Amino acid sequence: MEIKSEATAGTLESSDAQVTIEPSDGGIYFELSSSVMNQYGRQIRNVVLETLKNLEVESAKIKVVDRGALDSTIKARVECAVFRSSGWEGAIPWRGLVK
Amino acid sequence: MSRDVKKRLRRTMLFLNAQRPSLMKDAYVYAPDSVIFDLEDAVAENQKDAARFSLYNNLRSIDYGEVERIVRVNGLDTPHWVEDIRASVAGGADGIRIPKCERARDVRRIEEAIESAERAFSRKPGSTLIMAAIESPRGVLNALEICESSERLFGVALSGGDFRAAMQTKYYPSGVEMAAARGNVLIAARASGVQCFDTVFTNIDDIEGFKSEVIMNREMGFDGKSVVNPRQIAIVHEIFTPGEREIREAERVVTALSENANDGVGVFLVDGKMVDIAFLAGARRTLALARAGGVYKGDL
Numbered sequence: 001m002e003i004k005s006e007a008t009a010g011t012l013e014s015s016d017a018q019v020t021i022e023p024s025d026g027g028i029y030f031e032l033s034s035s036v037m038n039q040y041g042r043q044i045r046n047v048v049l050e051t052l053k054n055l056e057v058e059s060a061k062i063k064v065v066d067r068g069a070l071d072s073t074i075k076a077r078v079e080c081a082v083f084r085s086s087g088w089e090g091a092i093p094w095r096g097l098v099k
Numbered sequence: 100m101s102r103d104v105k106k107r108l109r110r111t112m113l114f115l116n117a118q119r120p121s122l123m124k125d126a127y128v129y130a131p132d133s134v135i136f137d138l139e140d141a142v143a144e145n146q147k148d149a150a151r152f153s154l155y156n157n158l159r160s161i162d163y164g165e166v167e168r169i170v171r172v173n174g175l176d177t178p179h180w181v182e183d184i185r186a187s188v189a190g191g192a193d194g195i196r197i198p199k200c201e202r203a204r205d206v207r208r209i210e211e212a213i214e215s216a217e218r219a220f221s222r223k224p225g226s227t228l229i230m231a232a233i234e235s236p237r238g239v240l241n242a243l244e245i246c247e248s249s250e251r252l253f254g255v256a257l258s259g260g261d262f263r264a265a266m267q268t269k270y271y272p273s274g275v276e277m278a279a280a281r282g283n284v285l286i287a288a289r290a291s292g293v294q295c296f297d298t299v300f301t302n303i304d305d306i307e308g309f310k311s312e313v314i315m316n317r318e319m320g321f322d323g324k325s326v327v328n329p330r331q332i333a334i335v336h337e338i339f340t341p342g343e344r345e346i347r348e349a350e351r352v353v354t355a356l357s358e359n360a361n362d363g364v365g366v367f368l369v370d371g372k373m374v375d376i377a378f379l380a381g382a383r384r385t386l387a388l389a390r391a392g393g394v395y396k397g398d399l
Contacts, residue, residue, distance in 0.1 A: 009149050009152075010149070013119065013120075013121060014121050015120045015121035015124055016119070016120045016121065069120055070120065070124055070157075070160070070161075071160070072156040072157050072159070072160035072161065073120040073124070073153065073156070073157070075156050076149075076152040076153045076155070076156040076157070077149075077152070077153075079152050079156075080148060080149045080152040080153075083148065083152070084148070092152075093152070093155060093156070093189075094155055094185055094186055094189035094190070094220065
Protein backbone atom coordinates (compact mmCIF):
# COMPACT_ATOMS: atom_id res chain seq x y z
CA MET A 1 0.00 0.00 0.00
CA GLU A 2 1.55 3.25 -1.11
CA ILE A 3 0.98 6.45 0.84
CA LYS A 4 0.72 9.03 -1.94
CA SER A 5 0.00 12.33 -0.23
CA GLU A 6 -0.51 13.90 3.16
CA ALA A 7 -3.92 13.14 4.65
CA THR A 8 -5.57 13.71 8.02
CA ALA A 9 -8.50 12.10 9.80
CA GLY A 10 -10.06 12.78 13.18
CA THR A 11 -10.30 15.81 15.42
CA LEU A 12 -8.77 17.23 18.59
CA GLU A 13 -12.01 16.79 20.53
CA SER A 14 -12.09 14.77 23.73
CA SER A 15 -12.16 10.99 23.13
CA ASP A 16 -10.91 11.44 19.56
CA ALA A 17 -7.53 11.22 17.88
CA GLN A 18 -6.19 13.22 14.97
CA VAL A 19 -4.06 11.11 12.66
CA THR A 20 -1.87 12.62 9.94
CA ILE A 21 -0.05 10.43 7.45
CA GLU A 22 2.39 11.34 4.70
CA PRO A 23 4.91 9.57 2.44
CA SER A 24 8.35 8.70 3.81
CA ASP A 25 11.63 7.64 2.22
CA GLY A 26 11.24 4.16 3.66
CA GLY A 27 10.06 2.55 6.88
CA ILE A 28 7.51 3.76 9.41
CA TYR A 29 8.15 6.97 11.38
CA PHE A 30 5.74 7.22 14.30
CA GLU A 31 5.08 10.29 16.44
CA LEU A 32 2.59 10.37 19.30
CA SER A 33 1.36 13.00 21.69
CA SER A 34 -1.28 11.96 24.17
CA SER A 35 -2.84 13.17 27.38
CA VAL A 36 -2.53 9.59 28.64
CA MET A 37 0.96 8.90 27.29
CA ASN A 38 2.28 7.23 30.45
CA GLN A 39 -0.63 4.83 30.86
CA TYR A 40 -1.54 4.06 27.26
CA GLY A 41 1.28 5.29 25.02
CA ARG A 42 2.54 1.77 24.29
CA GLN A 43 -0.96 0.47 23.59
CA ILE A 44 -1.76 3.33 21.21
CA ARG A 45 1.50 2.71 19.37
CA ASN A 46 0.65 -0.99 19.07
CA VAL A 47 -2.83 -0.25 17.67
CA VAL A 48 -1.43 2.20 15.10
CA LEU A 49 1.39 -0.09 13.95
CA GLU A 50 -0.87 -3.15 13.84
CA THR A 51 -3.42 -1.25 11.74
CA LEU A 52 -0.72 -0.07 9.32
CA LYS A 53 0.59 -3.62 9.09
CA ASN A 54 -2.89 -4.97 8.28
CA LEU A 55 -3.18 -2.35 5.55
CA GLU A 56 0.27 -3.36 4.22
CA VAL A 57 1.66 0.13 4.71
CA GLU A 58 5.45 -0.26 4.89
CA SER A 59 6.56 3.29 4.31
CA ALA A 60 4.98 6.34 5.95
CA LYS A 61 5.36 9.13 8.47
CA ILE A 62 2.42 9.00 10.86
CA LYS A 63 1.61 11.48 13.59
CA VAL A 64 -1.10 10.84 16.18
CA VAL A 65 -2.49 13.46 18.56
CA ASP A 66 -4.57 11.48 21.03
CA ARG A 67 -7.29 12.98 23.22
CA GLY A 68 -8.18 9.82 25.12
CA ALA A 69 -9.57 7.81 22.20
CA LEU A 70 -10.65 4.19 22.41
CA ASP A 71 -8.62 1.67 20.41
CA SER A 72 -11.51 1.37 17.94
CA THR A 73 -11.45 5.12 17.30
CA ILE A 74 -7.67 5.18 16.77
CA LYS A 75 -8.02 2.28 14.34
CA ALA A 76 -10.84 4.07 12.48
CA ARG A 77 -8.83 7.27 12.18
CA VAL A 78 -5.71 5.46 10.89
CA GLU A 79 -7.76 3.51 8.33
CA CYS A 80 -9.48 6.69 7.16
CA ALA A 81 -6.19 8.61 6.86
CA VAL A 82 -4.65 5.76 4.82
CA PHE A 83 -7.76 5.62 2.63
CA ARG A 84 -7.67 9.36 2.01
CA SER A 85 -3.94 9.31 1.25
CA SER A 86 -3.88 6.26 -0.98
CA GLY A 87 -7.35 6.23 -2.50
CA TRP A 88 -7.08 2.45 -2.05
CA GLU A 89 -10.46 0.84 -1.34
CA GLY A 90 -8.71 -2.06 0.36
CA ALA A 91 -8.24 0.30 3.31
CA ILE A 92 -12.00 0.12 3.87
CA PRO A 93 -12.24 -2.63 6.50
CA TRP A 94 -15.67 -3.97 5.52
CA ARG A 95 -14.51 -4.49 1.95
CA GLY A 96 -12.16 -7.17 3.25
CA LEU A 97 -15.09 -9.10 4.71
CA VAL A 98 -16.67 -9.87 1.34
CA LYS A 99 -16.72 -13.61 0.85
CA MET B 100 -37.05 -12.27 11.74
CA SER B 101 -38.83 -12.64 15.02
CA ARG B 102 -41.94 -10.67 15.85
CA ASP B 103 -40.51 -10.01 19.32
CA VAL B 104 -37.54 -8.12 17.89
CA LYS B 105 -39.78 -6.01 15.68
CA LYS B 106 -42.09 -5.26 18.62
CA ARG B 107 -39.44 -4.64 21.26
CA LEU B 108 -39.76 -1.69 23.62
CA ARG B 109 -38.67 1.57 21.94
CA ARG B 110 -39.73 4.45 24.19
CA THR B 111 -36.57 6.42 23.43
CA MET B 112 -34.36 6.52 20.35
CA LEU B 113 -31.28 8.67 21.06
CA PHE B 114 -29.63 10.39 18.09
CA LEU B 115 -25.81 10.38 18.13
CA ASN B 116 -23.38 11.84 15.60
CA ALA B 117 -21.42 8.86 14.23
CA GLN B 118 -18.44 11.12 13.56
CA ARG B 119 -18.00 12.06 17.24
CA PRO B 120 -16.37 9.33 19.35
CA SER B 121 -17.16 11.16 22.58
CA LEU B 122 -20.87 10.57 21.91
CA MET B 123 -20.59 7.02 20.61
CA LYS B 124 -18.31 5.49 23.21
CA ASP B 125 -20.62 5.37 26.22
CA ALA B 126 -24.13 6.12 24.98
CA TYR B 127 -25.38 2.89 26.55
CA VAL B 128 -24.83 4.28 30.06
CA TYR B 129 -27.81 6.60 29.58
CA ALA B 130 -29.95 3.51 28.93
CA PRO B 131 -32.07 4.62 25.99
CA ASP B 132 -34.04 1.79 24.42
CA SER B 133 -32.34 2.47 21.08
CA VAL B 134 -29.54 4.64 19.74
CA ILE B 135 -29.52 6.08 16.23
CA PHE B 136 -26.02 6.63 14.90
CA ASP B 137 -26.37 9.47 12.45
CA LEU B 138 -24.46 9.44 9.17
CA GLU B 139 -26.80 12.01 7.62
CA ASP B 140 -27.47 15.57 8.72
CA ALA B 141 -25.07 15.63 11.68
CA VAL B 142 -22.07 14.71 9.51
CA ALA B 143 -20.47 17.29 7.21
CA GLU B 144 -20.20 16.32 3.55
CA ASN B 145 -16.39 16.05 3.68
CA GLN B 146 -16.53 13.78 6.75
CA LYS B 147 -18.93 11.13 5.43
CA ASP B 148 -16.06 8.66 4.90
CA ALA B 149 -14.58 9.24 8.37
CA ALA B 150 -17.98 8.78 10.00
CA ARG B 151 -18.38 5.42 8.26
CA PHE B 152 -14.95 4.19 9.45
CA SER B 153 -15.82 5.34 12.95
CA LEU B 154 -19.27 3.73 12.87
CA TYR B 155 -17.98 0.39 11.60
CA ASN B 156 -15.15 0.07 14.14
CA ASN B 157 -17.26 1.20 17.08
CA LEU B 158 -20.15 -1.09 16.17
CA ARG B 159 -17.74 -3.99 16.17
CA SER B 160 -15.92 -3.17 19.39
CA ILE B 161 -18.29 -1.40 21.81
CA ASP B 162 -20.76 -3.52 23.75
CA TYR B 163 -24.06 -1.61 23.91
CA GLY B 164 -25.72 -4.36 25.94
CA GLU B 165 -29.49 -4.40 25.48
CA VAL B 166 -29.54 -1.06 23.66
CA GLU B 167 -30.67 -1.42 20.05
CA ARG B 168 -28.29 0.08 17.45
CA ILE B 169 -29.92 1.77 14.46
CA VAL B 170 -28.04 3.72 11.76
CA ARG B 171 -29.56 6.72 9.99
CA VAL B 172 -28.07 6.50 6.52
CA ASN B 173 -27.88 9.31 3.98
CA GLY B 174 -30.82 9.90 1.67
CA LEU B 175 -31.57 8.09 -1.56
CA ASP B 176 -30.77 11.29 -3.46
CA THR B 177 -27.11 11.21 -2.30
CA PRO B 178 -24.11 9.13 -3.44
CA HIS B 179 -23.58 7.85 0.14
CA TRP B 180 -26.45 5.59 1.13
CA VAL B 181 -25.30 2.28 -0.39
CA GLU B 182 -21.89 2.44 1.28
CA ASP B 183 -23.57 3.59 4.53
CA ILE B 184 -25.68 0.44 4.46
CA ARG B 185 -22.68 -1.78 3.70
CA ALA B 186 -20.70 -0.35 6.64
CA SER B 187 -23.72 -0.66 8.95
CA VAL B 188 -24.57 -4.24 8.01
CA ALA B 189 -20.92 -5.35 8.10
CA GLY B 190 -20.56 -3.72 11.53
CA GLY B 191 -23.60 -5.59 12.84
CA ALA B 192 -26.16 -2.80 13.19
CA ASP B 193 -29.63 -3.92 14.28
CA GLY B 194 -31.44 -1.66 11.84
CA ILE B 195 -31.39 1.09 9.26
CA ARG B 196 -33.37 4.34 9.49
CA ILE B 197 -34.39 5.72 6.09
CA PRO B 198 -34.49 9.51 6.01
CA LYS B 199 -37.02 11.48 3.98
CA CYS B 200 -39.03 8.41 3.03
CA GLU B 201 -41.89 9.29 0.69
CA ARG B 202 -43.18 6.07 -0.82
CA ALA B 203 -43.02 2.28 -0.57
CA ARG B 204 -40.43 1.99 -3.33
CA ASP B 205 -37.97 4.04 -1.22
CA VAL B 206 -38.17 1.29 1.40
CA ARG B 207 -37.74 -1.43 -1.22
CA ARG B 208 -34.58 0.19 -2.63
CA ILE B 209 -33.08 0.27 0.85
CA GLU B 210 -34.19 -3.31 1.48
CA GLU B 211 -32.47 -4.54 -1.70
CA ALA B 212 -29.19 -2.90 -0.61
CA ILE B 213 -29.54 -4.47 2.84
CA GLU B 214 -30.19 -7.91 1.33
CA SER B 215 -27.09 -7.55 -0.82
CA ALA B 216 -24.97 -6.48 2.17
CA GLU B 217 -26.28 -9.32 4.34
CA ARG B 218 -25.19 -11.79 1.66
CA ALA B 219 -21.79 -10.12 1.22
CA PHE B 220 -20.99 -9.99 4.93
CA SER B 221 -22.58 -13.30 5.93
CA ARG B 222 -25.22 -11.72 8.14
CA LYS B 223 -28.37 -13.74 8.73
CA PRO B 224 -30.86 -12.91 5.95
CA GLY B 225 -33.59 -10.66 7.30
CA SER B 226 -31.71 -9.81 10.49
CA THR B 227 -31.31 -6.10 9.70
CA LEU B 228 -34.53 -4.23 10.42
CA ILE B 229 -35.81 -1.03 8.80
CA MET B 230 -37.55 2.06 10.11
CA ALA B 231 -38.70 4.91 7.90
CA ALA B 232 -38.65 8.59 8.75
CA ILE B 233 -41.54 10.54 7.30
CA GLU B 234 -40.54 14.15 6.80
CA SER B 235 -42.70 15.57 4.00
CA PRO B 236 -46.37 16.13 3.14
CA ARG B 237 -46.11 13.40 0.47
CA GLY B 238 -44.62 11.00 3.00
CA VAL B 239 -47.51 11.68 5.39
CA LEU B 240 -50.05 11.09 2.63
CA ASN B 241 -48.29 7.83 1.66
CA ALA B 242 -47.82 6.66 5.25
CA LEU B 243 -49.95 3.54 4.86
CA GLU B 244 -48.08 2.21 1.80
CA ILE B 245 -44.78 2.94 3.59
CA CYS B 246 -45.93 1.08 6.70
CA GLU B 247 -46.96 -1.93 4.59
CA SER B 248 -43.89 -1.94 2.31
CA SER B 249 -41.61 -4.50 3.96
CA GLU B 250 -41.56 -7.36 6.44
CA ARG B 251 -38.41 -5.80 7.87
CA LEU B 252 -40.05 -2.50 8.69
CA PHE B 253 -40.70 -2.26 12.43
CA GLY B 254 -41.87 1.32 12.55
CA VAL B 255 -42.16 4.83 11.22
CA ALA B 256 -40.99 8.08 12.76
CA LEU B 257 -42.34 11.49 12.12
CA SER B 258 -39.63 14.09 11.62
CA GLY B 259 -40.76 17.61 12.37
CA GLY B 260 -38.00 19.88 11.10
CA ASP B 261 -38.39 19.32 7.36
CA PHE B 262 -42.13 18.72 7.68
CA ARG B 263 -42.82 22.05 9.37
CA ALA B 264 -40.70 23.85 6.75
CA ALA B 265 -42.56 22.15 3.91
CA MET B 266 -45.88 23.11 5.49
CA GLN B 267 -44.75 26.74 5.79
CA THR B 268 -45.11 26.74 9.55
CA LYS B 269 -42.91 26.36 12.64
CA TYR B 270 -42.94 24.79 16.09
CA TYR B 271 -45.82 25.79 18.36
CA PRO B 272 -46.13 24.54 21.96
CA SER B 273 -49.71 23.41 21.32
CA GLY B 274 -48.52 21.03 18.59
CA VAL B 275 -51.28 22.27 16.29
CA GLU B 276 -48.89 22.50 13.33
CA MET B 277 -48.13 18.77 13.60
CA ALA B 278 -51.57 17.53 14.62
CA ALA B 279 -52.71 16.28 11.22
CA ALA B 280 -49.37 14.59 10.46
CA ARG B 281 -49.16 12.95 13.88
CA GLY B 282 -52.69 11.62 13.53
CA ASN B 283 -52.28 10.39 9.97
CA VAL B 284 -48.95 8.63 10.49
CA LEU B 285 -50.09 7.10 13.76
CA ILE B 286 -53.30 5.74 12.23
CA ALA B 287 -51.32 4.26 9.30
CA ALA B 288 -48.90 2.61 11.70
CA ARG B 289 -51.66 1.13 13.83
CA ALA B 290 -53.56 -0.08 10.75
CA SER B 291 -50.48 -1.98 9.59
CA GLY B 292 -49.26 -3.19 12.96
CA VAL B 293 -45.95 -1.30 13.07
CA GLN B 294 -44.63 1.05 15.71
CA CYS B 295 -44.78 4.84 15.55
CA PHE B 296 -42.38 7.41 17.00
CA ASP B 297 -42.75 11.12 17.40
CA THR B 298 -40.30 13.78 16.28
CA VAL B 299 -37.47 15.25 18.36
CA PHE B 300 -37.89 18.19 20.72
CA THR B 301 -34.87 20.38 20.10
CA ASN B 302 -35.08 23.00 22.87
CA ILE B 303 -33.09 21.03 25.43
CA ASP B 304 -33.59 23.59 28.21
CA ASP B 305 -37.39 23.72 27.90
CA ILE B 306 -38.09 20.81 30.22
CA GLU B 307 -41.75 21.69 30.83
CA GLY B 308 -42.42 22.05 27.10
CA PHE B 309 -40.76 18.71 26.52
CA LYS B 310 -42.83 17.01 29.22
CA SER B 311 -46.06 18.40 27.77
CA GLU B 312 -45.18 17.07 24.34
CA VAL B 313 -44.26 13.61 25.66
CA ILE B 314 -47.52 13.41 27.63
CA MET B 315 -49.40 14.28 24.43
CA ASN B 316 -47.40 11.60 22.57
CA ARG B 317 -48.41 8.96 25.07
CA GLU B 318 -52.03 10.03 25.14
CA MET B 319 -52.15 9.87 21.31
CA GLY B 320 -50.77 6.32 21.33
CA PHE B 321 -47.18 6.73 20.11
CA ASP B 322 -44.72 3.98 21.02
CA GLY B 323 -41.94 6.40 21.81
CA LYS B 324 -39.99 9.47 20.83
CA SER B 325 -36.74 10.37 19.13
CA VAL B 326 -34.50 12.28 21.56
CA VAL B 327 -31.43 14.44 21.01
CA ASN B 328 -30.03 14.68 24.53
CA PRO B 329 -29.51 12.08 27.27
CA ARG B 330 -31.33 14.39 29.73
CA GLN B 331 -34.56 13.71 27.84
CA ILE B 332 -34.42 9.93 28.28
CA ALA B 333 -35.54 9.60 31.90
CA ILE B 334 -38.43 12.00 31.31
CA VAL B 335 -39.79 9.93 28.42
CA HIS B 336 -39.38 6.67 30.31
CA GLU B 337 -41.15 8.06 33.36
CA ILE B 338 -44.09 9.38 31.33
CA PHE B 339 -44.35 6.17 29.31
CA THR B 340 -44.24 4.05 32.48
CA PRO B 341 -47.74 3.37 33.85
CA GLY B 342 -48.57 4.52 37.36
CA GLU B 343 -49.72 2.29 40.20
CA ARG B 344 -53.43 2.97 39.55
CA GLU B 345 -53.14 2.16 35.84
CA ILE B 346 -51.28 -1.06 36.62
CA ARG B 347 -53.89 -2.28 39.13
CA GLU B 348 -56.69 -1.40 36.70
CA ALA B 349 -54.94 -3.32 33.90
CA GLU B 350 -54.46 -6.30 36.20
CA ARG B 351 -58.14 -6.32 37.09
CA VAL B 352 -59.13 -6.10 33.41
CA VAL B 353 -56.87 -9.01 32.41
CA THR B 354 -58.03 -11.13 35.36
CA ALA B 355 -61.72 -10.30 34.88
CA LEU B 356 -61.58 -11.01 31.15
CA SER B 357 -60.02 -14.40 31.81
CA GLU B 358 -62.56 -15.31 34.50
CA ASN B 359 -65.58 -14.05 32.58
CA ALA B 360 -64.43 -15.75 29.38
CA ASN B 361 -64.43 -19.05 31.27
CA ASP B 362 -68.02 -18.33 32.33
CA GLY B 363 -69.04 -17.37 28.80
CA VAL B 364 -69.61 -13.69 29.68
CA GLY B 365 -68.40 -11.19 27.04
CA VAL B 366 -69.22 -7.80 28.58
CA PHE B 367 -69.00 -6.97 32.29
CA LEU B 368 -68.07 -4.23 34.74
CA VAL B 369 -64.63 -3.52 36.23
CA ASP B 370 -64.50 -0.68 38.77
CA GLY B 371 -67.86 0.52 37.45
CA LYS B 372 -66.69 0.65 33.82
CA MET B 373 -67.97 -1.53 31.03
CA VAL B 374 -65.21 -3.82 29.75
CA ASP B 375 -65.04 -6.31 26.87
CA ILE B 376 -62.35 -8.14 24.89
CA ALA B 377 -61.34 -4.90 23.14
CA PHE B 378 -59.72 -3.75 26.39
CA LEU B 379 -57.40 -6.75 26.66
CA ALA B 380 -54.63 -5.57 24.30
CA GLY B 381 -54.42 -2.19 26.00
CA ALA B 382 -54.31 -3.74 29.45
CA ARG B 383 -51.58 -6.15 28.41
CA ARG B 384 -49.60 -3.33 26.86
CA THR B 385 -49.88 -1.34 30.10
CA LEU B 386 -48.49 -4.29 32.07
CA ALA B 387 -45.69 -4.83 29.53
CA LEU B 388 -44.70 -1.17 29.75
CA ALA B 389 -44.82 -1.32 33.53
CA ARG B 390 -42.67 -4.46 33.53
CA ALA B 391 -40.16 -2.84 31.16
CA GLY B 392 -40.09 0.23 33.38
CA GLY B 393 -39.27 -1.96 36.39
CA VAL B 394 -42.44 -1.12 38.33
CA TYR B 395 -44.37 -4.37 37.81
CA LYS B 396 -43.20 -7.79 38.91
CA GLY B 397 -46.47 -9.66 38.38
CA ASP B 398 -46.96 -12.49 35.93
CA LEU B 399 -50.10 -11.41 34.05
